[in-house]
Amino acid sequence: MRLLRITLATIFQRKSWVVCAFLVLIFPFALPLISSATEKPLLVQPARVQAAWSMLWLCGLVWGLFTAAHEGEHNARSGLGEYFLTTGISRIRQLGQIWLALMAFIAPLTLAAALVCQFGARPANPAEQAWWWQLNLQYAALYLLVISPLLMLAIATASRYGSTCSFALCLLLALYGLYGVAYLDNMLRVEENPLLQAVLWTSPQYRFADLTQRMYYKNGALSADTFKLLCAYFCGLGAVLFSLSGACFKSRAS
Amino acid sequence: MRHPGSTVALAGLFGMGLLLCTLSARPLQRVAELKTPPNPLGLKRSPYGEVIAMAMQGSIDTNFLISIYGTQTDRAGKPRPIQPPDQDKPLTGQLQSVLEEMRQGYEKRTNPVLASETLKRFLRRKAEDKLRLAYNLDPSHYANYNALHFFLAEHISTRPEMIPMAGSLAQETITYCMARQEDPQALLTASAAYGNLLQLMFQERADGTRDAGIHDMERCLAGLDHTISLYLALSDRWLETGEWNRLSGQRVEECQERILYISRMREIAAETLLRIKKGQVMQNSLKSGERSE
Numbered sequence: 001m002r003l004l005r006i007t008l009a010t011i012f013q014r015k016s017w018v019v020c021a022f023l024v025l026i027f028p029f030a031l032p033l034i035s036s037a038t039e040k041p042l043l044v045q046p047a048r049v050q051a052a053w054s055m056l057w058l059c060g061l062v063w064g065l066f067t068a069a070h071e072g073e074h075n076a077r078s079g080l081g082e083y084f085l086t087t088g089i090s091r092i093r094q095l096g097q098i099w100l101a102l103m104a105f106i107a108p109l110t111l112a113a114a115l116v117c118q119f120g121a122r123p124a125n126p127a128e129q130a131w132w133w134q135l136n137l138q139y140a141a142l143y144l145l146v147i148s149p150l151l152m153l154a155i156a157t158a159s160r161y162g163s164t165c166s167f168a169l170c171l172l173l174a175l176y177g178l179y180g181v182a183y184l185d186n187m188l189r190v191e192e193n194p195l196l197q198a199v200l201w202t203s204p205q206y207r208f209a210d211l212t213q214r215m216y217y218k219n220g221a222l223s224a225d226t227f228k229l230l231c232a233y234f235c236g237l238g239a240v241l242f243s244l245s246g247a248c249f250k251s252r253a254s
Numbered sequence: 255m256r257h258p259g260s261t262v263a264l265a266g267l268f269g270m271g272l273l274l275c276t277l278s279a280r281p282l283q284r285v286a287e288l289k290t291p292p293n294p295l296g297l298k299r300s301p302y303g304e305v306i307a308m309a310m311q312g313s314i315d316t317n318f319l320i321s322i323y324g325t326q327t328d329r330a331g332k333p334r335p336i337q338p339p340d341q342d343k344p345l346t347g348q349l350q351s352v353l354e355e356m357r358q359g360y361e362k363r364t365n366p367v368l369a370s371e372t373l374k375r376f377l378r379r380k381a382e383d384k385l386r387l388a389y390n391l392d393p394s395h396y397a398n399y400n401a402l403h404f405f406l407a408e409h410i411s412t413r414p415e416m417i418p419m420a421g422s423l424a425q426e427t428i429t430y431c432m433a434r435q436e437d438p439q440a441l442l443t444a445s446a447a448y449g450n451l452l453q454l455m456f457q458e459r460a461d462g463t464r465d466a467g468i469h470d471m472e473r474c475l476a477g478l479d480h481t482i483s484l485y486l487a488l489s490d491r492w493l494e495t496g497e498w499n500r501l502s503g504q505r506v507e508e509c510q511e512r513i514l515y516i517s518r519m520r521e522i523a524a525e526t527l528l529r530i531k532k533g534q535v536m537q538n539s540l541k542s543g544e545r546s547e
Contacts, residue, residue, distance in 0.1 A: 042372055127367050185357075186309040191502055201349045208360045217320070217377065219363040226359025233356065 003084055003094055007071055007101035016067070017105050020059040024112045028052040028120060045121040046216045052121070053139065053212045056113040060147045061174050064106055068151045069166040071098050072158035072249070081159070081251030095249045099152045106147060114140045123218060134221040135214065142209035145234035149241035150174055156245035177206030204237055299430075303391035307398055310388040321377035322410075324368035379412040393430040394440035396512060399423075403450050407457075424451045428477070438492065438509055441485040445516045448478035452523045459530070468534060471527055478520055485513060
């Protein structure tokens with residue numbers, strides 16, 4: 001696991017993860033102070049929830065994808081990948097190790113956001129506390145299911161096409177899946193269009209992994225059936241992206 | 255080693271630029287023709303804004319039931335209907351039903367505790383803000399305008415100071431729509447706005463809060479008639495030229511339903527106005543009878 005250790009050390013040394021830790025741990029407590037929650041104490045906890053999970057999405061999509069693209073490109077262009085090929089670490093194993101190094105930063109950030117919401121923004125009503133931890137866990141699980149294939153895709157495409165292109169592509173895909181698809185769905189409900197309907201069905205439905213509104217409006221945890229269905233969907237989508245990444249990843253520049 | 259002359263030149267340029275900015279900034283803020291409401295990317299009241307306003311309808315009604323009843327079923331206990339999959343297309347029907355199931359599960363409220371009054375009020379405010387944004391994106395959109403008017407007129411609005419603005423909202427909508435007489439949908443919205451104005455006047459008269467006067471009511475009714483006749487004339491013209499084919503079937507059906515509704519509303523408004531006029535005449539004759547005694 002030498003490539004894993006090298007990548008971990010490189011990311012750790014660059015120290016930009018400190019900014020992410022700050023955003024996820026400190027901002028949920030600082031941001032409500034500049035919101036209308038200062039006038040309405042009841043809004044402090046929803047504001048904290050929104051800040052925590054929004055910061056996590058920001059860190060994952062901006063820092064996570066950028067770092068993944070950077071590491072993927074560096075592995076191919078610097079000759080490190082070629083060296084590890086000669087030592088017997090295959091292309092796919094290299095991809096897996098770089099990905100694991102990134103997940104070693106993203107997973108604790110996810111846990112931190114969930115803990116901030118669990119202990120810093122729990123509803124006072126005991127009947128609502130019963131499902132609050134479930135919703136937190138569900139959100140953390142869905143977030144990881146969404147972000148991990150995107151990180152792998154960023155690593156793989158960067159090794160072939162460069163970090164800028166890869167970052168832009170993966171970020172656009174994520175933003176489209178989170179927000180564009182929802183607007184497309186709304187429009188199709190008002191006006192039918194077979195072509196756009198086909199686009200909707202084949203688009204990644206990342207919007208279903210964004211449970212911020214559910215937490216914010218206290219709509220309760222997802223039912224077991226819905227959660228299983230969503231997990232199955234994102235696992236399937238993840239498998240597609242993992243396989244594409246495996247096919248795309250290059251260990252050397254030529 | 256930097257040339258001292260270039261440093262002086264750069265410093266001079268910096269100082270000059272700073273001076274120019276500072277001197278021109280204050281007068282710029284006072285120029286009236288530069289004052290425009292914020293409109294990022296110029297989306298509001300643009301063709302793109304109109305499309306986004308259509309798309310926003312779905313996101314506005316998601317939490318509306320909760321904001322009124324505290325839960326997703328209405329008082330009769332009826333949940334929102336699930337769209338059945340298309341039976342003729344097995345694969346796409348399957349995809350559709352999976353997506354629909356995910357969406358229903360995602361939106362379903364499982365919290366056993368009903369929404370508190372504070373939460374309901376908060377949700378209403380969110381819905382109202384979105385409605386206002388949707389209205390600003392496209393003031394000629396029939397559904398968004400009427401939904402916003404409903405919020406204001408039925409006192410569901412969380413901003414009581416905005417409630418008297420229902421009338422000025424209607425006037426603004428009429429002005430905007432009458433500048434778009436080549437669009438039948440805008441004419442329908444203008445008719446709806448006239449109808450809403452009449453409704454407001456009747457309501458205020460019945461409440462005793464304000465009496466708009468027969469003259470104003472008749473002018474409103476005349477405005478309503480004018481927009482209806484404009485719509486009918488445009489509709490006939492479009493039938494001849496085939497321009498209705500530019501709109502989708504859904505849009506055309508909507509226009510047909512709405513003109514029927516507006517025509518019926520016009521009849522009721524005319525009857526109400528007639529009753530008010532008769533009542534006024536009787537009142538005047540009673541007063542003049544008293545005076546002669």
